[in-house]
Every structure is written in C-alpha cells, then in structure tokens.
Amino acid sequence: MSSPPPANAPSKGDRTRRRLLDAAAAEIARRGPDGTSLAAVARRAELKAGSVYFHFDSRDHLIEAVLEEGVRESLRILDDAVSALAAPSAAPERLRAAVRAHLRAIEELSDYAMVVLAPPFHTAGDRMPVYRDALRTYLARWTELISDAQDAGVLPGGTDPRSLRDLVLGGLNASGLAGRPVADTARAMESLLGLDDG
Amino acid sequence: MSSPPPANAPSKGDRTRRRLLDAAAAEIARRGPDGTSLAAVARRAELKAGSVYFHFDSRDHLIEAVLEEGVRESLRILDDAVSALAAPSAAPERLRAAVRAHLRAIEELSDYAMVVLAPPFHTAGDRMPVYRDALRTYLARWTELISDAQDAGVLPGGTDPRSLRDLVLGGLNASGLAGRPVADTARAMESLLGLDDG
Amino acid sequence: MSSPPPANAPSKGDRTRRRLLDAAAAEIARRGPDGTSLAAVARRAELKAGSVYFHFDSRDHLIEAVLEEGVRESLRILDDAVSALAAPSAAPERLRAAVRAHLRAIEELSDYAMVVLAPPFHTAGDRMPVYRDALRTYLARWTELISDAQDAGVLPGGTDPRSLRDLVLGGLNASGLAGRPVADTARAMESLLGLDDG
Amino acid sequence: MSSPPPANAPSKGDRTRRRLLDAAAAEIARRGPDGTSLAAVARRAELKAGSVYFHFDSRDHLIEAVLEEGVRESLRILDDAVSALAAPSAAPERLRAAVRAHLRAIEELSDYAMVVLAPPFHTAGDRMPVYRDALRTYLARWTELISDAQDAGVLPGGTDPRSLRDLVLGGLNASGLAGRPVADTARAMESLLGLDDG
DNA sequence: CATGAATGAGGCTTCATTCAT
DNA sequence: AATGAATGAAGCCTCATTCAT
Numbered sequence: 001m002s003s004p005p006p007a008n009a010p011s012k013g014d015r016t017r018r019r020l021l022d023a024a025a026a027e028i029a030r031r032g033p034d035g036t037s038l039a040a041v042a043r044r045a046e047l048k049a050g051s052v053y054f055h056f057d058s059r060d061h062l063i064e065a066v067l068e069e070g071v072r073e074s075l076r077i078l079d080d081a082v083s084a085l086a087a088p089s090a091a092p093e094r095l096r097a098a099v100r101a102h103l104r105a106i107e108e109l110s111d112y113a114m115v116v117l118a119p120p121f122h123t124a125g126d127r128m129p130v131y132r133d134a135l136r137t138y139l140a141r142w143t144e145l146i147s148d149a150q151d152a153g154v155l156p157g158g159t160d161p162r163s164l165r166d167l168v169l170g171g172l173n174a175s176g177l178a179g180r181p182v183a184d185t186a187r188a189m190e191s192l193l194g195l196d197d198g
Numbered sequence: 199m200s201s202p203p204p205a206n207a208p209s210k211g212d213r214t215r216r217r218l219l220d221a222a223a224a225e226i227a228r229r230g231p232d233g234t235s236l237a238a239v240a241r242r243a244e245l246k247a248g249s250v251y252f253h254f255d256s257r258d259h260l261i262e263a264v265l266e267e268g269v270r271e272s273l274r275i276l277d278d279a280v281s282a283l284a285a286p287s288a289a290p291e292r293l294r295a296a297v298r299a300h301l302r303a304i305e306e307l308s309d310y311a312m313v314v315l316a317p318p319f320h321t322a323g324d325r326m327p328v329y330r331d332a333l334r335t336y337l338a339r340w341t342e343l344i345s346d347a348q349d350a351g352v353l354p355g356g357t358d359p360r361s362l363r364d365l366v367l368g369g370l371n372a373s374g375l376a377g378r379p380v381a382d383t384a385r386a387m388e389s390l391l392g393l394d395d396g
Numbered sequence: 397m398s399s400p401p402p403a404n405a406p407s408k409g410d411r412t413r414r415r416l417l418d419a420a421a422a423e424i425a426r427r428g429p430d431g432t433s434l435a436a437v438a439r440r441a442e443l444k445a446g447s448v449y450f451h452f453d454s455r456d457h458l459i460e461a462v463l464e465e466g467v468r469e470s471l472r473i474l475d476d477a478v479s480a481l482a483a484p485s486a487a488p489e490r491l492r493a494a495v496r497a498h499l500r501a502i503e504e505l506s507d508y509a510m511v512v513l514a515p516p517f518h519t520a521g522d523r524m525p526v527y528r529d530a531l532r533t534y535l536a537r538w539t540e541l542i543s544d545a546q547d548a549g550v551l552p553g554g555t556d557p558r559s560l561r562d563l564v565l566g567g568l569n570a571s572g573l574a575g576r577p578v579a580d581t582a583r584a585m586e587s588l589l590g591l592d593d594g
Numbered sequence: 595m596s597s598p599p600p601a602n603a604p605s606k607g608d609r610t611r612r613r614l615l616d617a618a619a620a621e622i623a624r625r626g627p628d629g630t631s632l633a634a635v636a637r638r639a640e641l642k643a644g645s646v647y648f649h650f651d652s653r654d655h656l657i658e659a660v661l662e663e664g665v666r667e668s669l670r671i672l673d674d675a676v677s678a679l680a681a682p683s684a685a686p687e688r689l690r691a692a693v694r695a696h697l698r699a700i701e702e703l704s705d706y707a708m709v710v711l712a713p714p715f716h717t718a719g720d721r722m723p724v725y726r727d728a729l730r731t732y733l734a735r736w737t738e739l740i741s742d743a744q745d746a747g748v749l750p751g752g753t754d755p756r757s758l759r760d761l762v763l764g765g766l767n768a769s770g771l772a773g774r775p776v777a778d779t780a781r782a783m784e785s786l787l788g789l790d791d792g
Numbered sequence: 793c794a795t796g797a798a799t800g801a802g803g804c805t806t807c808a809t810t811c812a813t
Numbered sequence: 814a815a816t817g818a819a820t821g822a823a824g825c826c827t828c829a830t831t832c833a834t
Contacts, residue, residue, distance in 0.1 A: 013814070034232035038808060050810080051815045059808060156389040163378040164386050167369035174368020180361040188362050191354040192390045211796070236825065248826075249798050257825065409793075430628035434829060446831080447794050455829060553783040559774040560782050565759035566768020576757040584758050587750040588786045607817070632804065644805075645819050653804065 017055045019045040024066045025111035033063050033124045064128040070116030071134040078141060091152035092147075096195045098145050099172065103180040103186055106176035117173040142169060154194060168193070215253045222264045223309035231261050231313075231322045232274065251352040262326040268314030269332040272303040276339060289343075291348035294393045296343050301384055304374035315371040340367060352392060366391070411478060413451045415441040420462045421507035429459050429511075460524040466512030467530040470501040474537060487541075487548035492591045494541050495568065499582055502572035513569040551591060564589070611649045613639040618660045621646045621704035627657050627709075658722040662705035665728040668699040672735060685739075685746035690789045693766065697780055700770035711767040736763060745778050748788060762787070 010018070023044035027036040042049045056062040057176050081101035082094055088130075106113040125132035146168070147161040155164055168189070175185040176179075190196055205246055209214070221242035223236040236257045240247040254260040279299035304311040314333075323330035337360075344366070345359040353362055366387070373383040388394055406414070418441035434455050438445045452458040455588040476491055477497035502509040512531075522528075535558075542564070543557040551560055563586070571581040586592055604612070617638035632653050650656040675695035676688055699761040700707040713722040719726035733756075740762070741755040747756055762783070769779040784790055 016814080022828055032230060032232050034230055037806080039806085046304055049808080050817080053809075055816060058229035079352045135213045156386060159389075160378065160382055162376075163382045165371055165382065166373040166376050166378060167386055167390065170372020171365035174371070175364040178360075178364050180358065180364060184358055185365065188354060188357045189366055191357075192365065209796090214797080235823080237802055237823085247824090248800075248828090251826070252797060412793080428626060428628050430626055433827080435827085444795055445829080446796080449776075449830075450793060525754060555782045555785075556774065556778055559769055559778045562769040562772050563765035563779065563782055563786065567765035570764020570767070571757055571760040574756075574760050576754065576760060580754055580757045581761065584750060584753045584761055587631060587753075589763065603818090610818080631802080633802085642820055643803090644807085644821075647805070648818060 009049045013055070016045070016047070020047070020052060020055055021066055021069065022061065022111070024062050025070070025115050028063065028066060029111040029114035033067075036063065038062075048154050060127060063124070064131050065116055066112065067124065067128065067131040068134050070109060070112035071131065073109055073112060074102070074116060074136070074143065077101050077105045077108070077139050078138070082145075091148040092154045092195055093156065094195065095145050095149045096190060097140065099168070099193070099195070100186055100191055101175055102169070102172050106173070109181055114177060117169075117177065139165065139169075149193075211253070214243070214245070218245070218250060218253055218260065219264055219267065220309070222260050223268070223313055226261065226264060226322050227309040227312035231265075236260075245323045258325060261322070263330050264310065264313055265322065265326065265329040266332050268307060268310035269329065271307055271310060272300070272314060272338050272344055273332070273339065275299050275306070276336070280343075289346040290352045290393055292389060293343050293347045293352065293391065296340065296385055297366070297391070297393075300367070300370050301374055301380045303372070309369065312375060314332055315367075315375065337363065337367075349392075409451070412441070412443070416443070416448060416451055416458065417462055417465065418507070420458050421466070421511050424459065424462060425507040425510035429463075434458075452569065458521060460527050462508065462511055463524065463527040464530050466505060466508035467527065467534050469505055469508060470498070470512060471530070471534050471537065473497050473504070474499045474534070478541075487544040488550045488591055491541050491545045491589065492586060493563070494538065495585055495589070495591070496582055498565070498568050499572055499578045502569070503578055510573060513565075513573065535561065535565075545589075553577065607649070610639070610641070613661055614641070614646060614649055614656065616705070618656050619664070619709050622657065622660060623705040623708035627661075632656075654721060657718070658725050658765065660706065660709055661718065661722065661725040662728050664703060664709050664711075665725065665732050667703055667706060668696070668711075669728070669732050669735065671695050671699045671702070672732070676739075685695065685742040686748045686789055689743045689748065689767050689787065692736065693762070693783055693787070693789070694780055696763070696766050697740060697770055697776045700767070701776055708771060711763075711771065733759065733763075743787075 021040065024036065024041045026044060032042075038052055039049045040054055041062070052059075052062065058063065072187070078098060078101045081097045081104075085093060085097055108115065109116075116143050125135060142165045143161050146165045148156060149155045150157045150159070150164070151163060172185065172189060175188075218239065222234065222239045224242060225239050229238075236250055237247045239260070240250055250257075250260065256261065276296060279295045279302075283291060283295055304315065307314075318353045323333060341359050342365045344353060344363045347353045347357060348355045348357075348362070370383065370387060373386075374380070420432065420437045422440060423437050427436075434448055435445045437458070438448055448455075448458065452461065463482065474494060477500075478491045481489060481493055502513065505512075531591045538561045539557050540552060542561045545551045546553045546555075546557060546560070568581065568585060571584075572578070614635065618630065618635045620638060625634075628677075632646055633643045636646055646653075646656065650659065658743070664707050672692060672695045675691045675716060679687060679691055700711065736759045737755050740749060740759045743749045744751045744753075744755060744758070766779065766783060769782075770776070
C-alpha cells in the first residue's frame with residue numbers, strides 16, 4: 001500500500017485549495033475581479049465549478065482570500081526587509097529598503113501582486129472586509145515610513161504623508177505592473193526620493 | 199407653433215447620447231468596465247436597456263466611447279496647457295505645466311478621468327482599438343516631456359523615460375483618484391521632481 | 397413646376413409599396429418567413445423600419461401580401477397557359493401545358509415563386525387566411541387537371557388525385573427550387589407522366 | 595439502497611438529452627428551424643432554458659443534432675432496406691425498395707423526418723456542416739440508385755440523374771409530409787416510375 | 793410620406809449556486 | 814472530495830411596434 005504521509009504534509013484538500021487560489025489569482029490578474037468566472041477558475045484548477053464550494057463558501061470568498069493573501073504576503077516581505085536592517089537604522093535607509101521590498105513583492109508574488117496592487121481593485125474592498133483591513137494595515141505601515149522620512153528631512157514636510165505615500169506607491173505599482181525592469185524602477189524612484197547613496 | 203431651435207442646438211438624439219456617455223462614465227468609475235451593466239447605465243440615463251442600441255452599436259462601443267473621450271479630453275487639456283506657455287519655454291517649465299494639467303484633468307473630468315487613468319482598465323484596450331490608440335498618444339506625449347527633462351538634466355538620465363513616466367503618472371493618478379487635495383499632490387510631486395521654484 | 401403625372405402612372409406610394417413587396421420577397425426567399433426581419437426588408441427597400449407601417453399594417457400583413465401575390469401570379473400563368481390551348485383540348489395536353497406553366501412560374505417569379513412553393517412555408521398559412529385561400533385555389537385547379545388525366549387513362553386511377561398532385565407538384569418544386577435546368581426537369585417529368593409525345 | 599442499474603442503461607443525462615432532441619424535433623417540425631425558440635423546446639422537455647446548455651453548446655448545435663439524426667436514421671433505413679434484398683438484385687428492384695424505405699422513414703421518424711425532408715430547411719445547412727454532409731451522403735446514395743435505374747433502362751437516360759432524383763424525392767416528401775396515406779403514395783410513385791410489377 | 797427616437801417583449805447565453813449521488 | 818445535473822437571475826441584444834415631428 002502507500003506509505004503514510006509525513007507529519008506536516010499538506011492534505012489532498014490543502015493542495016486543491018492552493019490550486020484554486022493560484023488559479024483564481026491568475027484569472028483575476030488577467031481579467032480583474034469582475035471578469036473572473038468560477039468556471040474559468042475551476043477549469044484552470046482542473047476541477048468542476050461546483051466542486052469549488054467544497055473549499056470556499058462562495059465566489060466572493062475565494063476572491064477575497066486571493067486579495068488578502070496578496071496583501072498579507074506583501075506585508076510580510078516588507079516587514080522582513082525592514083526588520084533585517086541593522087537596528088536602529090535611519091529613516092532614509094528604511095524607506096529605501098521598503099521601496100525595494102515593494103518592488104520585490106510585485107516581482108515575486110506575480111499574479112497575487114497584480115491582483116492586490118492595481119488600484120481599481122480597491123473597489124472590491126467594499127464587499128470584502130478581510131481584504132480591506134489587510135490593505136489598511138499595509139498602507140498604514142507605509143504612511144509611518146513616509147512620515148518618519150519627512151521628520152528626518154528626506155521628504156518634504158508640510159504635506160499630508162498619505163499624499164506622498166500614494167505618490168510613491170502609485171508610481172511603483174504603475175511601473176511594476178507595466179513590466180518595467182525592477183532595477184530601472186528602483187533606481188529612478190530612489191533618485192526622485194533623494195535616496196541615491198547610502 | 200414652437201419657435202425654431204437655434205442653429206447649433208444639440209438635437210434630442212445628441213442630448214440622449216450625452217446622457218448615456220455620462221451615465222456610463224459614472225458606472226465605469228464606480229464598478230469598472232467589467233462591472234458595468236447596460237441596464238445600470240440605461241437606468242441612470244433614464245432609458246430602457248434596449249434603447250441604448252439606437253445610439254451605440256453595443257455595450258463595448260459605448261464603453262469605448264467613454265474611455266476614448268476621457269483620454270481625448272485629457273490630451274486636450276495637456277496640450278492647451280503646454281501651448282499656453284510663453285514659447286520657447288524650458289523643459290522643466292513644460293513638465294511642471296504638464297503635471298498641473300494632468301491633475302486638473304483628473305479634477306475636471308471627474309468620472310471620465312477616473313475611467314481613463316485607472317491602470318487596470320488598460321486591459322480593456324485589447325478589445326478597444328480607438329481607446330488604445332488615444333491612450334498611446336497621451337503616453338507618447340508624456341514620454342517626450344520626460345525625455346526632454348532628462349536631457350535638460352532635471353530628471354536622471356540613463357533611465358528609460360517610460361519608466362519615469364509611469365512613475366510620475368502612476369503617482370499622480372493614485373493620489374488624484376484617492377481624492378487627495380490637488381494642491382497637496384501637485385506640490386509634493388513638484389518637490390520630488392525638483393521643480394520647486396521657477 | 398413639375399408637369400402633371402400621366403393618368404394611370406403609379407403614385408409615389410405605389411412605387412414604394414412595390415419596392416417593399418420585392419424586398420420582402422427577396423428576404424423571404426433567402427431566409428424564410430420567420431428569418432425575415434422588418435429592418436432587413438426596410439434596408440433592402442431603402443427605407444426605415446418604421447416607415448413600413450405607412451404601407452402595411454404589420455410585418456405579417458406584408459409577408460402575407462408577398463405570399464399571396466406569388467400564388468396569385470402562379471395561378472394567372474397557369475390559367476393563361478391552359479386557356480391558350482386550342483379548345484377543346486384533351487386532358488394530357490392540358491396537363492403538359494400545366495407542368496410547363498408551373499415551371500415557367502418558378503422561373504419568372506423568381507423570389508416570389510421560391511417564397512410560395514417551398515412547402516414548409518405552408519405553416520405560415522395558419523396565420524394568413526388570404527394566402528391560405530389563394531393556395532387552396534391553386535391546388536384545387538391542379539387536382540382537377542390530375543383528375544381529368546386519370547379519367548383519360550393517362551394517370552393511374554384508383555389513387556387519390558391529391559396524392560398524385562402532391563407527387564407532381566412536389567417533384568417540380570424540389571427540382572425547380574434546386575435550380576435544375578427547367579428544360580431537363582420538364583422533359584423528365586413529362587416522361588414520368590407518359591406525356592412524351594403529343 | 596436502490597438496486598444497481600443494468601449495465602447499458604442510459605444515464606439521467608442521456609435521457610434528458612433524448613428528451614431535448616425529441617422536443618426540438620417536434621418544435622422544428624411545427625415552426626421550422628428559425629421559428630424554434632430555445633424556451634419552447636425547453637418547456638416541451640420540461641426543463642428551463644438555461645439548462646439546455648448543459649447538454650448542448652448552443653441552440654444551433656441542438657438543432658443541427660436533430661437535423662443530422664433525422665438524415666442519419668433515414669440513411670440507415672434506406673441502406674438496411676437495400677441490403678436486405680436478395681443480392682445481386684436488379685436496379686428496378688432496388689429503386690422500388692428505396693422508394694418504400696424513404697416513405698417508411700417519413701412515417702417512422704415522424705418529427706425527425708419532417709425536419710429533414712422539408713427542402714427549405716436546406717438553408718440551415720449553411721451554418722451546419724455536420725447536417726450538410728449527412729444530407730449530401732443521403733442524396734448521393736439516391737443519385738446512384740437513380741443512375742443505375744437509368745442504365746437499366748427503367749428511367750429515361752439523357753437526363754441529369756440529380757434532376758430525376760429531386761423529382762422523385764421532392765414528390766415523395768411533399769406527399770408524405772402532406773399526410774397522404776403511404777400506400778397510396780407508394781403505389782402512385784411506383785406507377786409513375788414504371789415499377790408496378792416485380 | 794418618412795424619419796428619429798423610444799419601448800417592451802422576447803431571444804440566446806452565462807453564471808453563481810444548489811443538491812443528490 | 815468531487816461530479817453531474819439543474820435552476821434562476823441576470824446580461825446582452827434584436828425586433829416589431831408606436832408616435833411625435
């Protein structure tokens with residue numbers, strides 16, 4: 001017979017769930033949340049549409065899970081990068097690390113990043129509280145970083161840090177989602193932010 | 199018995215067409231192109247869904263008309279602003295005028311701007327050549343402005359001007375669409391671009 | 397001003413009505429009564445759909461007028477041909493004249509014939525009494541001709557003449573509508589009916 | 595708890611599919627392919643319109659399946675009848691068997707036959723290649739039979755066998771579809787074709 | 793006479809969802 | 814854990830028809 005599974009191995013159900021999340025992320029990245037049909041996701045995951053309901057309560061719950069996972073992973077990458085700095089580190093240094101982390105997230109998360117960062121998807125937040133809260137946390141973290149940099153004189157004070165944050169994140173996302181080379185984008189943004197040299 | 203209409207008065211059809219475009223812009227701004235149903239547009243325009251076909255060939259044609267008008271108007275505002283400068287004017291001056299024009303477009307065009315600038319809508323471009331071409335023209339104009347600014351030493355050379363362009367436009371759009379005060383956004387962006395003083 | 401029209405000249409309305417009938421016949425011949433839309437007919441007649449209602453009470457009335465005209469003309473051709481024979485003429489001679497007249501009708505009436513003779517259109521008869529009655533008259537005339545030929549010993553007696561009539565007309569119609577050369581069809585049918593030589 | 599189904603029992607899906615085909619045949623026979631609405635078919639099959647799509651890709655595919663099945667069954671009946679003759683059998687004998695087979699098909703296939711044989715339905719062939727090909731095969735088989743009969747001197751030579759075939763099939767169809775007694779129609783056609791006695 | 797504009801009904805199709813198996 | 818089958822709502826579109834102009 002088959003040998004017993006290792007202790008922490010993902011069960012069959014876990015693996016199917018993962019396939020569904022990946023399939024949904026791919027569809028959402030290509031067609032947007034509204035253009036994504038359960039049938040298309042199921043097909044991509046090699047399942048029938050009805051079977052999705054064994055793993056998720058509804059189409060919206062599946063989509064929300066994808067969006068939330070995207071933001072949560074982005075936050076993890078961001079926090080890891082900032083934590084990895086020799087503490088205590090200066091605001092500009094942290095800001096530069098954040099810029100790079102954000103771009104790395106876009107690169108590494110592929111479909112999940114596309115799904116999360118494209119601004120118009122934010123409208124989905126209305127119906128999806130878990131996703132909305134995760135996004136708020138992510139943005140709050142950035143607001144802090146920006147605010148600190150303003151206090152340190154690296155960024156212009158007297159401006160709502162959220163405006164600056166949107167300017168920075170919006171720029172990074174647009175460039176990243178357009179497929180510009182990450183190194184290019186990073187260098188240009190760091191130059192604009194006056195973070196050129198260590 | 200009714201007095202004759204003035205020479206250039208819009209006909210009843212013209213007025214209905216305009217109502218439809220505005221209604222569609224509002225819906226698209228709120229739900230995205232894919233989330234916009236013909237019935238919702240018609241309801242907003244106080245028409246029945248079937249009547250839309252008297253004015254547009256299909257839902258897609260209507261949506262494309264909205265997107266295209268948004269970009270076209272944005273381009274007009276941009277070109278007007280740059281042309282209004284005392285010629286010949288320097289690259290930085292032109293860039294600053296463009297930044298302000300773009301923000302003004304976001305403000306003035308309201309729904310149409312939202313519709314046009316939100317990056318993910320770009321996917322709609324696949325099926326909508328007229329919109330796609332208009333968008334290309336708009337982006338090309340910006341690439342030029344950026345490139346000139348690079349040549350003038352205001353922006354970092356050695357970077358693909360399209361990366362810089364996406365950074366700038368992406369930032370402005372995100373900030374503008376998020377409803378940040380335009381003055382704030384303008385000041386912050388000009389500071390980042392080193393355009394602070396004349 | 398314009399000179400007064402000649403006494404019996406068709407009025408403008410008459411001419412439009414004729415254009416509509418011809419256009420409808422063409423559409424019906426190509427797509428069948430159910431596949432024929434008012435818009436298509438109007439387009440072919442270079443009118444707008446709404447204008448049709450000035451000339452006909454409804455789409456069904458227009459279609460019925462076409463069908464009826466087709467049968468009426470076929471009957472005229474048939475009666476003319478039989479009347480033209482040197483009276484009194486024998487049954488076989490009359491039958492041969494009828495066969496040739498029917499084929500000539502198919503040829504000359506073109507769209508109108510196609511419209512009339514294709515059996516499945518008979519279902520339209522349910523809603524269209526004028527057409528149904530005209531068709532009955534036509535079929536009755538043929539039943540007589542067949543019956544006379546049976547009495548004259550040219551066709552097998554002891555068979556319901558209507559069965560024979562359907563056999564003959566069905567064959568002629570199928571061959572004619574399939575576009576077989578009329579001479580071929582006529583010769584073959586006359587041979588089957590034993591009408592080869594005078 | 596329920597006893598296991600017999601080996602070759604049709605599944606629930608098979609039975610629904612059959613109900614749909616029958617319902618569609620009935621509708622087509624009564625209103626023609628163009629007059630047949632999905633809703634009407636679904637109602638007759640005691641299903642909702644949308645459910646049809648679980649079994650067929652589109653309304654056109656369903657209709658084509660009906661037409662094709664009608665011709666295919668007719669061909670089977672024809673081939674069975676001719677094969678059943680003591681081989682080798684003479685051309686006239688085969689032709690007589692074919693005439694009777696064709697009439698039997700009209701009788702047995704009921705709605706399916708009506709659907710298949712009514713000439714104007716041929717226009718449907720444009721969009722329906724499977725049906726078109728089946729029909730061609732059927733007609734080709736008849737052309738052979740006719741041609742052989744010509745060679746054997748039973749039917750007039752010097753005439754395109756396809757004209758003769760249309761004459762014969764058109765006659766049989768018209769008479770069969772009009773509901774004439776099959777025995778009457780068979781006797782009359784055999785008399786016309788000179789096939790009266792063995 | 794004819795058009796422009798609108799309507800309401802109906803048609804085809806997609807889709808999220810349910811449920812028995 | 815997954816499928817087969819069905820549903821009902823909704824979406825897009827066509828069309829006969831009406832009516833003011």
